[in-house]
Amino acid sequence: MPPADPDGTRSGHVHSYETGGAVDGPGVRFVLFMNGCQMRCHYCHNPDTWKQKAGRLQTVAQTAADIGKYAPFLKVAGGLTISGGEPLMQAGFVGALARRVKADHGLHVALDTNGALAGRLPDRWFDPVDLVLLDLKHIDPERHQALTATPLAPVLDAARRLSRMGMPLWIRYVLVPGWTDAEEDVERLADFVAGLPTVQRVEVLPFHNMAAYKWEAMAGSRYRLADTPAPSLETEARVRAQFAARGLFTA
Numbered sequence: 230m231p232p233a234d235p236d237g238t239r240s241g242h243v244h245s246y247e248t249g250g251a252v253d254g255p256g257v258r259f260v261l262f263m264n265g266c267q268m269r270c271h272y273c274h275n276p277d278t279w280k281q282k283a284g285r286l287q288t289v290a291q292t293a294a295d296i297g298k299y300a301p302f303l304k305v306a307g308g309l310t311i312s313g314g315e316p317l318m319q320a321g322f323v324g325a326l327a328r329r330v331k332a333d334h335g336l337h338v339a340l341d342t343n344g345a346l347a348g349r350l351p352d353r354w355f356d357p358v359d360l361v362l363l364d365l366k367h368i369d370p371e372r373h374q375a376l377t378a379t380p381l382a383p384v385l386d387a388a389r390r391l392s393r394m395g396m397p398l399w400i401r402y403v404l405v406p407g408w409t410d411a412e413e414d415v416e417r418l419a420d421f422v423a424g425l426p427t428v429q430r431v432e433v434l435p436f437h438n439m440a441a442y443k444w445e446a447m448a449g450s451r452y453r454l455a456d457t458p459a460p461s462l463e464t465e466a467r468v469r470a471q472f473a474a475r476g477l478f479t480a
């Protein structure tokens with residue numbers, strides 16, 4: 230029988246690894262995709278990660294050893310990004326792993342999160358984290374609820390708190406025609422983001438529906454954005470300009 234692990238600090242459900250990630254934080258990164266997400270974003274690219282008790286059940290030690298094989302390279306080239314799914318669904322495991330990787334290898338550690346569960350964690354949980362890639366989905370509470378099936382307030386609370394703690398933030402915003410591209414919504418969002426002193430950049434990510442096949446493969450899920458086009462270059466430029474007008478660096 231495996232040892233008891235009531236707080237999940239010994240083992241976790243891992244969906245997959247990417248060893249040469251170039252889009253999830255600075256430099257080249259080992260990206261760890263954790264299982265489990267409590268949101269249900271219409272545009273989700275990884276609905277296959279939603280189920281928490283799926284994927285491979287691994288110990289912190291096994292996972293740290295897998296990352297450690299690449300550590301000499303990652304230390305100079307980039308670091309580790311823990312993503313998902315939503316990594317804070319397995320915060321015990323993720324926190325223990327981040328501490329271990331930081332202590333053993335001194336890697337730069339980034340956390341890619343929707344932020345909604347951060348309020349459950351003490352400040353010290355974030356000690357080994359160097360950067361938070363914070364996904365903001367929408368600035369309007371009702372539209373946020375409609376888009377993600379979860380409330381907005383805990384996400385905004387997390388953004389304010391992390392910034393108060395001095396945590397560097399990269400904000401990520403998926404631009405979806407008809408959902409997140411309204412000029413007035415982007416104005417409100419840009420105002421909110423500009424009020425967070427530790428934001429280093431805003432990543433505007435144009436929607437695409439290349440994940441439709443994953444939704445179709447999942448029983449009981451309906452992909453609502455099959456007919457939604459990618460945003461136009463003009464819209465993308467306008468949204469970037471709205472952030473840039475507040476002095477925010479956009480990528």
Ligand code: SF4
Nearest residue numbers: 266268269270273314
């Ligand atoms: S938070 Fe991320 S993983 Fe979760 S449903 Fe939304 S896009 Fe998918």
